[in-house]
Amino acid sequence: MKEMGRFILKCILALLPLVFLVGYICINPMGYMDEEFPSWYYTKQVEKGTEKFENISDTVLILGDSRAMADIVPTEMGENYVNLGMGGATSVEMYYTLKHFIENNGVPDRVFIMFAPFHYSYMDNFKTRTLYFHHLKFPEVLNIYNEARALNREGINTEAFAKVDLPYIVSCYLRLPSVYLPALINSGGFGRYSENTDKYDQQVKMRGHGLYGVEDGCDELNYEANYTGMKKEGDHRIITVYFRKLMELCMENEIECVVLQTPMNEASYNALDKGYVSEYFSYINALAKETQGVYFEMEIPCYSNEYFGDASHLNEKGAYVYTQELIGKYIKQNK
Numbered sequence: 001m002k003e004m005g006r007f008i009l010k011c012i013l014a015l016l017p018l019v020f021l022v023g024y025i026c027i028n029p030m031g032y033m034d035e036e037f038p039s040w041y042y043t044k045q046v047e048k049g050t051e052k053f054e055n056i057s058d059t060v061l062i063l064g065d066s067r068a069m070a071d072i073v074p075t076e077m078g079e080n081y082v083n084l085g086m087g088g089a090t091s092v093e094m095y096y097t098l099k100h101f102i103e104n105n106g107v108p109d110r111v112f113i114m115f116a117p118f119h120y121s122y123m124d125n126f127k128t129r130t131l132y133f134h135h136l137k138f139p140e141v142l143n144i145y146n147e148a149r150a151l152n153r154e155g156i157n158t159e160a161f162a163k164v165d166l167p168y169i170v171s172c173y174l175r176l177p178s179v180y181l182p183a184l185i186n187s188g189g190f191g192r193y194s195e196n197t198d199k200y201d202q203q204v205k206m207r208g209h210g211l212y213g214v215e216d217g218c219d220e221l222n223y224e225a226n227y228t229g230m231k232k233e234g235d236h237r238i239i240t241v242y243f244r245k246l247m248e249l250c251m252e253n254e255i256e257c258v259v260l261q262t263p264m265n266e267a268s269y270n271a272l273d274k275g276y277v278s279e280y281f282s283y284i285n286a287l288a289k290e291t292q293g294v295y296f297e298m299e300i301p302c303y304s305n306e307y308f309g310d311a312s313h314l315n316e317k318g319a320y321v322y323t324q325e326l327i328g329k330y331i332k333q334n335k
């Protein structure tokens with residue numbers, strides 16, 4: 001018995017470093033996660049009801065990807081506006097974001113939804129952000145994973161899941177060092193804490209708005225300027241499934257919904273392939289016909305290159321100009 005006791009004690013002592021490491025991974029993500037983490041963490045805190053706002057009676061949410069996050073300034077729109085856009089997000093993440101928000105905070109009065117056109121075809125960050133940051137609940141991830149696998153069995157290759165398997169998902173949600181050790185090493189364990197907490201505080205101050213490009217102008221081409229047709233297979237299939245779920249969630253809860261088109265700089269807008277634009281808006285129009293009561297914009301806003309901080313995102317000056325236009329179109333007319 002003494003031999004067995006000593007063996008068990010040795011096993012426990014041998015496991016202590018692993019337990020300590022997993023515990024640290026759980027309790028201090030700000031210390032080692034990359035620069036995208038604060039905005040995803042902010043959105044999660046809002047949807048959970050942890051991050052509260054004063055004097056909000058009729059909440060209006062902005063849902064979308066990095067272009068929504070960068071281009072729309074909620075503090076200019078009113079005290080009840082909150083931007084929950086996240087870099088790399090698609091309708092998959094935003095469906096669950098709205099679902100969780102409703103469960104924890106109640107039904108918002110209105111939502112604005114904005115995704116870059118390429119995010120109707122590609123899920124480019126599901127592994128590196130959605131899973132890595134634990135944005136969804138584990139059963140939700142399994143459900144998405146199974147839906148993607150079902151599409152794969154139909155011969156539809158969902159690229160976002162091509163390099164994602166069940167062991168990786170489990171490792172992410174158990175916070176195992178096999179996934180997070182590189183980040184811990186690169187950050188020195190806590191070297192990113194100050195930078196990440198500063199970014200999070202800025203997210204709180206700006207109610208979710210945050211810039212990506214900060215140049216005084218940009219005439220480079222965005223992703224869409226390089227497409228000759230809209231991709232309607234692969235990730236597009238699962239994105240569309242969840243976009244429909246997002247619309248249904250809005251309609252079931254009688255939430256007023258506006259689907260916006262992301263602004264483009266002149267260089268990209270003028271380089272757009274007519275065939276791609278036609279296919280893209282045929283797709284958007286088909287969605288609009290399915291979702292009566294939801295307003296879809298059917299034109300891409302074009303802005304001078306001077307308003308862009310990079311090829312895809314408005315700079316600070318551009319974000320304020322675009323936000324004022326949104327106020328004029330969708331807010332003042334409702335007062």
